[in-house]
Amino acid sequence: MATRVPNPYRPGFNQAPAALAGRDSVLEAVAEALDVAALDGRTPRPLVLTGGRGVGKTVILGEAAAIAATEHSWLTVPIEIRPERPFTTQLLERLAAARDLYRQAPPGKQIEVTAATIKASVLGIGGEVEVRRRATSTPEPALPLDAALAEVCEAALEHDAGLLITIDELQLAAKPELGDFAATLQQHVPDAWPLVVIVAGLPSIRDTQRGVTYFERGEWHVLGPLDTTSTRLALEKPADDAGRPMTADAVDQLATASGGYPYAIQLLGHHAWRASKGSDAIAASHVPAAIDATQSELAAGLYESRWQDASPKEREYLAALAELSATQDHVTGSEVAHALGTQPKAVSYVRDRLIRKGTIYTEAERVRLAVPGMAQWIRR
Incomplete structure (x- = not known):
């Protein structure tokens, strides 16, 4: 029986592609912000990622969490804002969970606390940590945001660590709530907390969140379509690494069809791999089927759901x-x-x-x- 080689393309939501091409500058900015907080003892300005759907903003947030964990042994508190729902309550809960993890973490060991999931690493051990907070007869009252941030940063410093906060779908945040969050962060910049904040949202955040000075003065990165070189790399490398390379003609046609749109690149690669099953290479003859399948999937999924x-x-x-x-x-x-x-x-x-x-x-x-x-x- 032939050994099955898994499809190397990953068109699902929040799945890092096998070849994360064309995003070097934003990843370098993430690494630098973490270095400033972890090594220089300063709180850097926030990073703001903007771009349309499917360009990889959420993937970059995940990569930032991985860098924080592997390079600095930092926990990450991820927040995804939902339509017409405040995010501060969830943020406070996850900050408390991160604080408890740091307080209870002996060197080199993960901890169990309760009731929230934090994607993070405790003292260099990666993976998702299930947070189960120990039951108490009297629950602790919720702390104001500035006190909660202070407590988790103090707990982190006991382990020579810090905290990364990522916020996705920023355009859905109510401006007063986001303004309160930003004002709290801005107030404590002189305290040099070991804290990095990265937010992401659609380009409309420039208009919908105008006047939130803390983020307006952040380091902005616009994520758009990939250039031709990066598009070709994102298509070619996964196939090469998986042992079924693409011919030059196939790469040219798929790259043109994708328009450099990262989600379409992954879909096209996925369907080209499927169409080439049993072949030694992905050739131009496999491209029409891949394009048809991709267009059908986009129509039935993203386009249809938004229309409905x-x-x-x-x-x-x-x-x-x-x-x-x-x-x-x-x-x-x-x-x-x-x-x-x-x-x-x-x-x-x-x-x-x-x-x-x-x-x-x-x-x-x-x-x-x-x-x-x-x-x-x-x-x-």
Whole structure:
């Protein structure tokens, strides 16, 4: 029986690709921020990652946690903001869990605490740590955020460690709540806490979170499509490493079809690998099947789910945006309103709902669909 070689491409959500190409600069910035906090004794400014859906923001947050764990033996507290739900309660719970892990951790051993999962490493031991807090007759009252941060940082320093906080889907945060969080962090920068904060969200965070000075003065990184060299590397390397290389023609065609969109690169590679089963290489003859399967999967998944989640008014807005996108690169909110035969103010609530859902985002006056290729799908 032939040995099965696993498909080396990973199109699932929050799965680091086998070849994380084209993101060297942001990973270097992550490593530097951790070095500043861990080795220089200063609290660095936050890192802010922006980009559309499927460009790898969440993957970078995961890579940051891995760097914190392997290079500095730091715990990571990951937060994913949900629509119309405050995040501070969850943050306080996870900060308390991290504090307890540090307080109870003997050198070189993991701990059990209770009731939350923290992706982290205690003193150099990696993996997911299941946090089970020991039952007590009287639960401890929740600490204010600044006190909770102070306690976990003090506990971390006992082990010559620190804390990484990652926040995903920042565009969904209520501005007052995010402002309180930012103000707390900004207030304690002079205290030189061993703390690094990395946040990620759609490009609309520049508009929706405008005025939150702490993040406006952060180190911003825009994650977009990969360039041609990085796209080819992301396609070629996993196949080469898995023992079924791609021919040059196959790489050229798949790279063009992907448009450099990281999620599409993984889907195309995945389906090209599947189409080439039993072959020694992934050839140009396998590409049409891979492209068809990828387009079908994007349509049935990302595109269809966002369309079904849209109200009739929101679909009208999306259809108008898609039609305008066929003939011009930059579409403004005013132009969408004009195409709908109304004034911008009359449809601003529709636009804002679509932004909150993550279906569209804005860059200054420009309005764009968050998932590449969806405009063509809507028109079809």
